[in-house]
Amino acid sequence: MTGGPPGVTEETTITAIRKTVTAAGCTVALLTTAAACGTVENLTAGQKVDRAVDRLGEQKSLSFRLDLDADADTISALGGDADPDEALPPEAAKALSALHVDVSVKSKKPLADSGEKDLLGTSLKVSGADGVLAEFRVVGDFTYYRADMKALGRTMGFPMPSADDLPPSEKEMKKVLQGDWVKIDTKALEDAQNPAGGSKRAGGAGDIDAKTQKKILDAVATVIGRKVTFRTKDGADGVEHVVATGNFRALVTGVIAKLRPLQDNLPAGMELPTAKDLKGAPDKKVSVDFTLKNGDLRQIRIDLAALADAPKGSKLPLVLKLAEAGDVSAPKGATELPADKFPGAGPGALGGGMLGGGEL
Numbered sequence: 001m002t003g004g005p006p007g008v009t010e011e012t013t014i015t016a017i018r019k020t021v022t023a024a025g026c027t028v029a030l031l032t033t034a035a036a037c038g039t040v041e042n043l044t045a046g047q048k049v050d051r052a053v054d055r056l057g058e059q060k061s062l063s064f065r066l067d068l069d070a071d072a073d074t075i076s077a078l079g080g081d082a083d084p085d086e087a088l089p090p091e092a093a094k095a096l097s098a099l100h101v102d103v104s105v106k107s108k109k110p111l112a113d114s115g116e117k118d119l120l121g122t123s124l125k126v127s128g129a130d131g132v133l134a135e136f137r138v139v140g141d142f143t144y145y146r147a148d149m150k151a152l153g154r155t156m157g158f159p160m161p162s163a164d165d166l167p168p169s170e171k172e173m174k175k176v177l178q179g180d181w182v183k184i185d186t187k188a189l190e191d192a193q194n195p196a197g198g199s200k201r202a203g204g205a206g207d208i209d210a211k212t213q214k215k216i217l218d219a220v221a222t223v224i225g226r227k228v229t230f231r232t233k234d235g236a237d238g239v240e241h242v243v244a245t246g247n248f249r250a251l252v253t254g255v256i257a258k259l260r261p262l263q264d265n266l267p268a269g270m271e272l273p274t275a276k277d278l279k280g281a282p283d284k285k286v287s288v289d290f291t292l293k294n295g296d297l298r299q300i301r302i303d304l305a306a307l308a309d310a311p312k313g314s315k316l317p318l319v320l321k322l323a324e325a326g327d328v329s330a331p332k333g334a335t336e337l338p339a340d341k342f343p344g345a346g347p348g349a350l351g352g353g354m355l356g357g358g359e360l
Contacts (some may be wrong), residue, residue, distance in 0.1 A: 057112025
């Protein structure tokens with residue numbers, strides 16, 4: 001499902017937010033890895049995060065919520081003097097200000113020791129100002145999905161199709177457009193996504209062998225051990241903040257240089273950025289704030305304004321909050337759909353075909 005009113009295209013929105021959100025995601029991943037690496041020395045503060053990450057792995061239930069802690073005006077201001085063709089439309093800024101993503105997982109075993117067969121259920125839920133926009137759960141042999149198409153239309157700024165718009169040949173999709181739960185056999189969905197054969201998803205993390213994973217971790221730890229500093233800030237009632245700071249371009253460039261010799265061991269499609277790509281990385285210091293309470297990791301916070309040409313004094317926090325998982329059970333009364341009738345015929349369609357199409 002593509003298209004929309006003039007000036008509010010998905011391409012414009014995606015281009016406008018990709019630079020800062022991608023940069024922020026890379027920074028959080030890099031600095032979280034740094035804190036969790038035993039090779040990072042003289043970092044008592046970082047080691048506190050290390051222990052907190054270990055404690056997350058000891059749990060059998062975990063959820064996190066990702067959102068922007070800012071209003072629409074602040075998000076719009078992030079664009080600064082951006083090219084008009086890349087400016088974030090007001091409608092998109094308003095939608096982003098209310099948008100949050102919740103991910104939950106429950107397992108029979110501690111998460112650090114869990115394999116796919118140990119998982120009781122996982123879920124991903126996207127919510128906005130109008131409530132839940134879309135949700136999917138993977139429980140047992142099935143993937144479950146629902147969407148509020150009217151709310152999606154209001155959020156995205158253009159109307160979505162209704163059940164009345166469907167031709168008779170697409171009657172299976174009626175339940176989806178009505179907002180009811182549907183379910184699809186997960187294996188059939190994977191087979192539809194990979195018609196060439198094989199149950200592995202191309203480019204998935206499972207395609208990286210343990211030896212290569214260790215080399216990647218060592219490479220990241222080596223760079224960050226030299227380029228990141230950690231400090232602590234005490235709070236009240238058992239709350240403590242650990243702040244990791246480093247230059248974004250130096251971090252990314254250093255890590256990619258260490259990973260490049262491993263390119264042949266990475267999954268197909270996982271191409272490392274070129275030197276030309278890295279020249280566009282923000283040459284700025286960025287900090288990630290880890291909030292601990294009684295030794296447990298509760299929140300990760302990064303200011304996106306530090307990675308963009310935002311007006312001086314602007315703040316645009318991207319926040320990741322951690323807690324126990326919510327409901328990941330199989331919804332009752334879900335209607336089963338054939339995998340080939342599901343939009344996009346793959347899990348990616350949950351965020352693509354049903355959320356307006358396109359790829360981030």
